[in-house]
Amino acid sequence: MRKIMAGIGVLASSLLVGSGFYFDWFHIGESEQKTVTEVESINEALTLIEKKSVYDTKKEALVEGALRGMADAIKDPYSTYYSKEEAAQHRQMLAEERVGIGIELTENNGKFIVVSPVRSSPADKAGMRPLDEIVQVNDVRVDGKKMSELMRLMQGEKGTQVTIVVYRPSEDKHIKMTMERAAISNKTVSSEVLEIENTTVGYVGISLFGEKTANEWVAETTKLLRQDVQGIVIDVRDNPGGYLHSVAALLSTLLENGKVFAYMQNAEGAMEPLKTEAQSFDEKYVHAMNKIPIVVLQNEGSASASEVLGGALKGWRRASLVGVKSFGKGTVQESWSLANGGELKLSTKKWLTPKREWIHGQGIEANLVIEQNELFAFQMHPLSGQFKKGDMSEEIAYTQNALQKLGYQVGRVDGYMDDTTQEAVQLYREQKNLPNLENDFYMDSAFFNSLNETLKNYKADRQNDLQFQMAISFLLHNIEQ
Numbered sequence: 001m002r003k004i005m006a007g008i009g010v011l012a013s014s015l016l017v018g019s020g021f022y023f024d025w026f027h028i029g030e031s032e033q034k035t036v037t038e039v040e041s042i043n044e045a046l047t048l049i050e051k052k053s054v055y056d057t058k059k060e061a062l063v064e065g066a067l068r069g070m071a072d073a074i075k076d077p078y079s080t081y082y083s084k085e086e087a088a089q090h091r092q093m094l095a096e097e098r099v100g101i102g103i104e105l106t107e108n109n110g111k112f113i114v115v116s117p118v119r120s121s122p123a124d125k126a127g128m129r130p131l132d133e134i135v136q137v138n139d140v141r142v143d144g145k146k147m148s149e150l151m152r153l154m155q156g157e158k159g160t161q162v163t164i165v166v167y168r169p170s171e172d173k174h175i176k177m178t179m180e181r182a183a184i185s186n187k188t189v190s191s192e193v194l195e196i197e198n199t200t201v202g203y204v205g206i207s208l209f210g211e212k213t214a215n216e217w218v219a220e221t222t223k224l225l226r227q228d229v230q231g232i233v234i235d236v237r238d239n240p241g242g243y244l245h246s247v248a249a250l251l252s253t254l255l256e257n258g259k260v261f262a263y264m265q266n267a268e269g270a271m272e273p274l275k276t277e278a279q280s281f282d283e284k285y286v287h288a289m290n291k292i293p294i295v296v297l298q299n300e301g302s303a304s305a306s307e308v309l310g311g312a313l314k315g316w317r318r319a320s321l322v323g324v325k326s327f328g329k330g331t332v333q334e335s336w337s338l339a340n341g342g343e344l345k346l347s348t349k350k351w352l353t354p355k356r357e358w359i360h361g362q363g364i365e366a367n368l369v370i371e372q373n374e375l376f377a378f379q380m381h382p383l384s385g386q387f388k389k390g391d392m393s394e395e396i397a398y399t400q401n402a403l404q405k406l407g408y409q410v411g412r413v414d415g416y417m418d419d420t421t422q423e424a425v426q427l428y429r430e431q432k433n434l435p436n437l438e439n440d441f442y443m444d445s446a447f448f449n450s451l452n453e454t455l456k457n458y459k460a461d462r463q464n465d466l467q468f469q470m471a472i473s474f475l476l477h478n479i480e481q
Contacts, residue, residue: 241304
């Protein structure tokens with residue numbers, strides 16, 4: 001999955017208890033061993049590190065390491081320790097708004113690449129573009145840093161300035177941009193009206209289940225109903241999950257009051273049903289939403305809260321799932337604030353579908369299985385340089401894979417430019433009216449920029465989205481019945 005995993009969770013506050021550890025720094029005497037926990041070996045390790053290690057490590061760092069080690073020892077990818085900074089980042093991801101410059105980033109081979117700037121954000125206004133590579137934040141080079149470290153460098157208070165240097169392959173130059181941090185809306189729900197075969201249908205995309213997702217859902221679907229849509233496609237592809245209360249409120253608009261949409265099971269095996277509840281919604285709205293035909297689009301990136309949604313609607317035969325099997329995350333996490341400002345997130349419960357199925361590691365099968373067009377999973381990268389027949393490089397391998405998926409005849413995809421690759425590149429250049437190169441070169445920056453633009457436009461065209469097309473066809477069939 002490309003996006004950060006956000007498990008179903010609720011924020012709670014407590015001491016770090018139950019683990020057998022309580023951290024409290026105090027001195028008995030300079031020559032005596034420090035006591036930080038009832039586990040003697042940890043006290044011994046702390047004393048030895050402080051007295052014998054050639055490396056001067058702060059106590060706070062040792063505590064952080066111990067906390068991370070305890071979380072890692074559980075062998076659960078969803079149980080983790082967040083530092084104070086990481087906890088703030090995690091909360092912001094699910095909050096109604098966050099302070100920043102407004103960009104979506106990905107990491108590729110140690111490079112931090114801009115996927116896209118948020119529309120009208122500081123980054124967008126400053127001129128940042130997709131495929132820009134971030135190389136410096138203020139006076140700090142980002143080579144060798146982790147994504148979390150880069151995020152910390154870019155974060156700051158609203159109204160403060162940050163200067164970012166990017167490398168833009170399309171222009172083969174570095175560009176310095178100074179922008180003012182601002183509040184960025186974390187809008188998680190989008191919608192649009194589609195006219196297909198003389199039928200008006202609604203499309204709703206949900207990127208994750210944040211604090212205000214349910215409110216956004218009601219606002220967007222209300223707009224759709226006012227335009228007399230006859231059915232709705234809900235797209236939760238690559239939705240990593242989020243807050244349980246958000247998906248619960250959303251389901252309360254689609255299922256009758258009192259319906260069990262999931263079960264919670266604790267460590268002792270006790271099962272608690274979760275039911276839809278009457279909300280303060282307009283009765284006319286609820287009646288319309290309870291009856292309107294629904295199709296849910298899901299893929300292997302639909303996880304956690306997205307699967308609660310799909311599992312409930314499928315279980316009650318309220319909607320059909322189109323796409324492929326979902327991710328398969330059947331645990332619920334809770335977070336506790338710690339004295340050092342960090343948070344400990346633990347898997348505390350299992351959740352099961354209305355049919356009491358635990359989908360962890362299994363996923364939820366789609367009613368109608370349709371594999372996506374391969375190009376939709378193809379990640380675009382900034383490329384530069386000049387290449388000719390006989391050369392071998394990652395740039396050539398990228399080109400071979402892209403052209404092959406676009407339908408060009410390419411004999412190999414290992415990065416070696418052979419005759420078939422040369423012919424395919426030459427054909428592409430002719431079709432795109434790119435000028436010929438000298439000295440037997442066939443690939444250059446103009447070629448790479450054109451290729452990435454072609455891929456971008458291809459992925460933006462819904463006619464090429466096989467899963468979307470099938471979901472629409474399935475919805476139209478349901479409307480006709």
